[in-house]
Amino acid sequence: MKDRRHSLTGYYKETNEDLWLWDDLPDLDMEVGYKVGALLHYEQSSFQEISIVETKGFGRMLVLDGTPQVTSKDGFIYNEMITHIAMATHPEPRKVAMIGGGDCGPARKALKYASVQQIDVVEIDPRVIEVCRLWMTKEADPARGELIRTVLKDGYKWIQEQKNKYDVLLVDRSDPYGPAVSLYKQQFYQYVYDSLTDEGIVVFQSGSPYYNSDILKKTISRLKKLFPIVRTYLCSIPSFPGGIWSFTVASKKWDPLEANLNGLPWEETKYVNPEIFRASFVLPNYIKNKLEEK
Amino acid sequence: MKDRRHSLTGYYKETNEDLWLWDDLPDLDMEVGYKVGALLHYEQSSFQEISIVETKGFGRMLVLDGTPQVTSKDGFIYNEMITHIAMATHPEPRKVAMIGGGDCGPARKALKYASVQQIDVVEIDPRVIEVCRLWMTKEADPARGELIRTVLKDGYKWIQEQKNKYDVLLVDRSDPYGPAVSLYKQQFYQYVYDSLTDEGIVVFQSGSPYYNSDILKKTISRLKKLFPIVRTYLCSIPSFPGGIWSFTVASKKWDPLEANLNGLPWEETKYVNPEIFRASFVLPNYIKNKLEEK
Incomplete structure (x- = not known):
């Protein structure tokens, strides 16, 4: 009360x-x-x-x-779903970056891909990283943890300096209010496009498809102006309002629906597996209909 | 506040x-x-x-x-998902019954299958039916609405009188506290089995797989003692705690994973479609693991 x-x-x-x-x-x-x-x-x-x-x-x-x-009980769902879809779609992700995600959950998932050479975590607030390290991360330091490099910068400013560099970019942005608002602008999506290699892939947290389908629709339409392949996928996160949550992947070359999922680190996941990977792209009719509305 | x-x-x-x-x-x-x-x-x-x-x-x-x-905004998800999976799996459902579901949402979905000749809605409280009719049901009376027959009885008592009768039974039970507790007993599952024809199928609301996986596990293990085919499927209902929700289907002959989904009433659904039907049986690893725990 x-x-x-x-x-x-x-x-x-x-x-x-x-x-x-x-x-x-x-x-x-x-x-x-x-x-x-x-x-x-x-x-x-x-x-x-x-x-x-x-x-x-x-x-x-x-x-x-x-x-x-x-949260420590269901955080793995978000972390796995923002990371594995793009990482598994790209046949050889070497340079990876994430904007936000100061708890380093997604970065640890990305490390499990053998091809990875560098993971840049761009987080504006160093205290989030330190507090999460102290209280949230129970696991021991992961093997190859030295590949994770922290960049203490504002993501919107940082991305403008990156050109033709990353194979996979994960945009772990908060809702489009306050400081994160710039991470929803058309100009930001252009910077993101430019930061990726010719075969690059990016994933955006794109909000609740039930409560905030306008945010999702705008994300998709802005990305479609730039990328040939744009796909939305869903997962269920119990601690998020309404449970159902969306991510949107945009890709210059590789299509997640045609990804080869063999030989990838599925034995270590708690949510995603190859069947969940494919099922996550299946949208209920009411969400399809919302996305098609003018 | x-x-x-x-x-x-x-x-x-x-x-x-x-x-x-x-x-x-x-x-x-x-x-x-x-x-x-x-x-x-x-x-x-x-x-x-x-x-x-x-x-x-x-x-x-x-x-x-x-x-x-x-709720009027997301009730269609529950109603469609408790109804269509069994109705679409049985090649010719004629006699259908549901225990609970006094709002008649599931019954209206079941009416869309051309083979249906009779739908018995077993609801203990006539006032639920009347209040829902007055306030919740916006649609006009459905075509063939006269096939829906209301039985004002306690479901646990009613089921004991039904033998070898129903092609499809939907158990829209509330959580296993108070009056609904008998609808979770091993004896109830036996009565359900006996009420079905030799090709009968039943679906149970089986709770949150995140918060209450024990209820789901017990439902599955009790059904497996009786039915050759027992499968759990999931959907996302924003107004339910945690969003993710489970149903469990038990079948004497027809396997939902092998169902022929052509020619069925998908053009009228707001949640389920043939791809969602199949995707709903894909379980995240953490739920699979919970169900396999001893």
Whole structure:
């Protein structure tokens, strides 16, 4: 219950002193509350309020400015689905970059591809990386972890300096409000196109296809102006509003629907496998219809 | 915000007089709140509190004893997925029954199969049927609607009287607490088996595979003692906790994975299509692993 506001955004104390985190969804007139088993960490970085809480349903949760970002129990779904589709589609991804994803979850997944020589993680806030390292990452340092290089820059500025360089780019952007808004502009998609090699592939987090199909539609139409192959795929992430979530892949040459999925690191995945890879591109009629609406 | 308890279970009034409906998920220490645009109807029937509210994210919502059941915006997903998989798998479903589903959503879907001669809807509470007819069903009475026959009985008692009768049975049961608990017993599955013809198929709502995989596991293991073909399939229902949801189909002869899906009423569906039909049987690794755990 939402009784007394806590000093930290999104947190409230009940009269019985229980602490709750509230995720407000004002567009839907909805609120989702998590009872906080323990508030493990909080700080104000130069960019945002960062906190880590322990919850019953989702385990440890990274919270930025009051909004849950990734959880220890279901974070693998997002991390695998933003990473493996593009990595498995490109026959030999060597240079990989990701914008956002300071928790390094996706970067660790990308490392499992033997061809990889370099992974650049572009994160504006160094404290997110450090806090996630401390609280979220249970695994030991991965083999070949030295291939991951952190670039502490604003993704929108960084991408403008990259030309014809990356085989795979993953855009782990937050919703199109506040700082991430530039990562949804037509100009950004042009910079992304230019940063990729002639055989390059990019994946974008493209929002809830149920609640925010306009964001998804705009992402697709902007990408189609630039890339010959643009495809949306879905997965179910229980801690995300509505569960169903979309990613959109854009590719200069390789089509995910024709990818050779043999010999890839499926034995280490917890969500995706070759059948899920293909099934994720199948859209329910209501989403197809929304995307076709003028 | 949860300020003052309303006389109706699950509803609270804020100090500013806004009314909210709260769905408590105590197993997860979570709460989901919907601001109520309008409380359209409420009553205490002989069995439960029935209410109908208007919400922003999900439109009209049927609420029983404070728990959201079906919404006008995403109810088609549940209704289509509990109905079409079995109906499309059986080559000639004539006699169909459903336990629960008093909103008649699934029955209307089943009517679209030309072979159908009779649909028995077994619902314990006549007021659910009447309230849904009044507030939830926007469509006109369907063609051949006279084939739908309502049986006002407790499903567990009714099923014991049916022998070798139905081609398709849909078990639209609520969670295994309170009145629905008998619909999860081994004995119930035996009665279900006996109610079906030699080529009969049954589908059960089998819970969240993320939050309640034990219910799903138990459903599968009990069905496997009786039926040669038992398969679980998934869909994404935004208004359900966690979004991802499971159904389990058990069949005496026809295998959904080998179903001939041509010539069936896909042009009228909003969620399922032949590709979704097949993709729904593909399970993410983490669910496969949970189901294989001893």
